[in-house]
Amino acid sequence: MSHMNKVRIIGSYLSPYVRKVLVCLSIKGIPYEIDPIIPFYGNEEFSKLSPLRRIPVFTDDKVTLCDSSVICQYLEDRYSSSNFVSIYPNDIVNRAKARWYEEYADTYIGNIFIWQYYNEVVIKPFVWKKKSDQIIVDRSLNIEIPKVLQYLEENVPKEGYMFDEKHATIADISITSFFRNLFIANAKFDVERYPFTFSYVNRILSLSYFQSLIPFEKISIASPIPNHRTALAKGNAPISNETFGIDKPKPGAFSERPSS
Ligand SMILES: N[C@@H](CCC(=O)N[C@@H](CS)C(=O)NCC(=O)O)C(=O)O
Structure with a gap:
């Protein structure tokens, strides 16, 4: 596959929605780089990419997308030839x-x-x-x-x-x-x-x-949040050069839950 399409994911390895997208990328054999920010730790630029301040965010040479389901459907539509495994049933x-x-x-x-x-x-x-x-x-x-x-x-x-x-x-x-x-x-x-x-x-x-992601999840769990990028880079995660992260958490559109 051409590396021109350069997929970037913004979002932590600990998010189930990010995990879902990373597994789909892996099944389809699409390489990615990642800015592994924990939700709430995005800067102003992140709020523009993700109006609800949620992860994952996906970017490639054509589009920026929020929402894991939208992203997975896009991956299926874009990488649909017989070279790629389908992540949706045929029937x-x-x-x-x-x-x-x-x-x-x-x-x-x-x-x-x-x-x-x-x-x-x-x-x-x-x-x-x-x-x-x-x-x-x-x-x-x-x-x-x-x-x-x-x-x-x-x-x-x-x-x-x-x-x-x-x-x-x-x-x-x-x-x-x-x-x-x-x-x-x-x-x-x-x-x-x-x-x-x-x-x-x-x-x-x-x-x-799933198994190939576990070392990166373990590194994220074991490191203080501000150190995630450095620790993951050391552990050979495909970390992006640029980050949308900040040092202190800031609530998103849905952060205040009735139960919290
Ligand atoms: N429908 C979205 C949900 C994404 C989502 O809720 N992500 C969580 C991380 S696990 C998040 O960013 N939460 C921050 C917030 O809601 O403020 C999707 O499928 O991507």
């Missing part, structure tokens, strides 16, 4: 179903896993230097997350991928990207109660596309 009905799982993951799972659990356990203490609210943590672990697990338990395949394809599609990639954050935050579950869900998620997570 029209399965394609529609895959988009549903993507939407379910991005909105519902995202709201529960990220904006309830991960927000309390990781974002509040590490970004905003606030105490976690144990009531929200317990409610998400005992009530909200099990609703997701129950739905998935009834719908995930017992082996292979969500659809009858030889590889993961956007449904598998989206769902699994969010589970990775629960694992990063050391959430504990009754795995035996949801055997199909956990074996499905672990199966997808074991794919090289």
Whole structure:
């Protein structure tokens, strides 16, 4: 593939939405460079690129895009020849179903896993230097997350991928990207109660596309936020020369959640 297209991602390796896009790039074999900013740490220029101050942002030689679903669809449309694996199922009905799982993951799972659990356990203490609210943590672990697990338990395949394809599609990639954050935050579950869900998620997570990102996630977790770029560059992540990052966090359009 020509390197003229130079893909750049703005956003941290710890974001499930960034992970989703990076896995799609990896499946399609498209190289990228990354400005690994944590959300809230974008400068004024970042606000122009991402009006909601959210990550990921994608740029290449043609376009700047926000929103992981828009980005993944663009990648599919632009890199669609037989040289590239398709990240959506071929069959029209399965394609529609895959988009549903993507939407379910991005909105519902995202709201529960990220904006309830991960927000309390990781974002509040590490970004905003606030105490976690144990009531929200317990409610998400005992009530909200099990609703997701129950739905998935009834719908995930017992082996292979969500659809009858030889590889993961956007449904598998989206769902699994969010589970990775629960694992990063050391959430504990009754795995035996949801055997199909956990074996499905672990199966997808074991794919090289996800595994190759884990060293970069670990570096990000282990380093103070202002050191992420340097630490990741040392760890051979494809870090961009330019950054849209700042030293102190600033809330985005959706940062004040009713539950926070
Ligand atoms: N619909 C967006 C959601 C992206 C999103 O919520 N990203 C989070 C990071 S995990 C973020 O930037 N949050 C900052 C904020 O909402 O203020 C997508 O699919 O890309």
